Amino acid sequence: MPRYRLTLEYDGWGYNGFQAQTDQPTVQGAIERAITAFCGETVRIAAAGRTDTGVHATGQVIGVDLDKPWPAKTVMNALNAHMVGEAVSVLDCVEADPEWHARFSATGRRYLYRILNRPGRPALDRGRVWHLKKPLDADAMHAAAQALVGLHDFTTFRDVNCQSKSPEKTLDVAGVSRVGEEVHLVFEARSFLHRQVRSMTGTLAEVGQGRWAVDEVAAALAAKDRAACGPVAPSDGLYLTGVSY
Numbered sequence: 001m002p003r004y005r006l007t008l009e010y011d012g013w014g015y016n017g018f019q020a021q022t023d024q025p026t027v028q029g030a031i032e033r034a035i036t037a038f039c040g041e042t043v044r045i046a047a048a049g050r051t052d053t054g055v056h057a058t059g060q061v062i063g064v065d066l067d068k069p070w071p072a073k074t075v076m077n078a079l080n081a082h083m084v085g086e087a088v089s090v091l092d093c094v095e096a097d098p099e100w101h102a103r104f105s106a107t108g109r110r111y112l113y114r115i116l117n118r119p120g121r122p123a124l125d126r127g128r129v130w131h132l133k134k135p136l137d138a139d140a141m142h143a144a145a146q147a148l149v150g151l152h153d154f155t156t157f158r159d160v161n162c163q164s165k166s167p168e169k170t171l172d173v174a175g176v177s178r179v180g181e182e183v184h185l186v187f188e189a190r191s192f193l194h195r196q197v198r199s200m201t202g203t204l205a206e207v208g209q210g211r212w213a214v215d216e217v218a219a220a221l222a223a224k225d226r227a228a229c230g231p232v233a234p235s236d237g238l239y240l241t242g243v244s245y
Helices: 027-039 072-081 138-148 196-208 215-223
Strands: 003-010 056-065 088-096 108-116 150-153 168-179 182-189 238-244
Touching (some): 072 088, 108 196, 138 215, 182 196
Parallel strands (some): 056 238
Antiparallel strands (some): 003 088, 108 238, 150 168, 168 182
16 A cells, blocks of 8 residues: 655635544545545545644645555646645655654654734735734844743643643744745744644734833743733744655
């Protein structure tokens, strides 16, 4: 039974998250329907990360086992053909080692959060950025973000419904920079807690708007208390941009 590794891009705005649900449109549901339409098989795919409602991806990775061996290019082209009406695209497909797993073999995940920082609301990027009118101090946000790098108890930035066994995670990268009218936040880690990136982003935005001092982010982290977290950023600007193996 051949195993395939596929890299995906999708606009999460029209989906109720990645994970399949019987009565809601999801990214997983769209892909699995396309697989059935292509080869007649009913399968369950594995993903590197189950993104929330409205979250996007430019480098999501999934794995799928098929009964019949197909050329990887045929799998990619066939799935894209059966997802013409979906906001999901297969960017790459290769045959993978049978021991490889999209989630458990991953050694790192990278997220980008886009904040549109200008007076005018987005028209072309509506649903794809978080719009903040007040000028943001990206340098202050970056300085504050460095307190989050390393191994920490991230209870403050952990959603109350998170199912992870431990609040401890190692954040490898937390960078903030201005790119034209946008402020970009980049986070890299082996894995993340539920809504950790959006929680950190919302808190750092408080620093950027001058509502929090730079050192208050370190204090919030040290509190290990969800109540110490700033507002949680919306899903609109969040992208899973890559997975390392």
